[in-house]
Amino acid sequence: xxxxxxxxxxxxxxxxxxxxxxxYNPVVIVGSIAYVSGHGPxxxxxxxxxGRVGEDLDLAAxxxxxxxxxxxxxxxxxxxxGSLDRVKRVVKLLGMVNSTPDFQDHPKxxxxxxxxxxxxxxxxxxxxxxxAVGMGSLxxxxxxxxxxxxxxxx
Numbered sequence: 001x002x003x004x005x006x007x008x009x010x011x012x013x014x015x016x017x018x019x020x021x022x023x024y025n026p027v028v029i030v031g032s033i034a035y036v037s038g039h040g041p042x043x044x045x046x047x048x049x050x051g052r053v054g055e056d057l058d059l060a061a062x063x064x065x066x067x068x069x070x071x072x073x074x075x076x077x078x079x080x081x082g083s084l085d086r087v088k089r090v091v092k093l094l095g096m097v098n099s100t101p102d103f104q105d106h107p108k109x110x111x112x113x114x115x116x117x118x119x120x121x122x123x124x125x126x127x128x129x130x131x132a133v134g135m136g137s138l139x140x141x142x143x144x145x146x147x148x149x150x151x152x153x154x
Contacts, residue, residue, distance in 0.1 A: 003084035006120045007074070017079040018042040018072050021139060027080040033091070034150045036076060040142035041068035050141045054103035057143055062097060065143035066112030073113075073148055074120075081152070090117050090128035091149040098138040098145075106132040113146050 001009065018039060020026065028035045041049035053062035078084050095110030097103070110132040117126040128149075138145050 003087060003120050004078075007084070010119060012071065014071055014075040014078065015042050015044040015068075017076045019046075026076045029152070032088075032152045032154055034077070034081070034087075034152055036073055036148045036150065038094075038096070038145045038147040039069050039072045039076065040138070040140070040145050041065040042072040042075075043068060048140060049143045051143050052098050052100055052141075053109060053143060054100035059105055059108060062099075062109040062143055063112035066095065066097075066110050066146065067116050068112075069144050069146045070113040070116040073146060077150065084120070086152050087121065088151040088153045089125040090121065091151050092129040093117075093131070093146055093148045095130065095132040096135045096138060096145045097132065098141065098143050099134040101134075101136075103134060106134050109144065110146065113144075 024037050026037050049065040049068055051057045074084060077087065093113060095113060097106045097109045099106065114127055114130060120126055
C-alpha cells in the first residue's frame, strides 16, 4: 500500500500546510534528502495545540500534539513533493517538547509522531533515528515542535 493509500486507510485528515512563521524554506532538498523545518501541532486556520506539558497538558495530550505535528509535517511534504509516495524513509526526527523543568518523558511525547510515521511507512521505513528534548518555551507557546530529515526516491 502506498503512503497516500495508507493515510486514507487510517482515515487521517491532513491539515493544510502550515503558514511560514519566519524567514526560511519549509523544505530544502539536497540530492535525495529532504530537510523539513520545524513544525508545530497545526490544526488549520491559524490554530495550534498550545501549552506546556507537565503544566497545561498531560502526557497523553502532549503525545496527541506530537501526532498532530506529524500530520502538519505530512501536509508540508505532500504540498512540496506532490505525493508522500516520494518519501523512501524517515531518516531522523528532532522533537522538542514545551515542558516544565521537572517533566522527564519527552521521548514518550514524541512517540506520537514516530508511531504515526511507523503506521504510514511501516517500521523499517517509518521509524528513523531520533532525538527528543525538553524546552523552556517554544514559539507561540506551541506544545511540540518537530523537524525531520527524509530520504526520497530518486
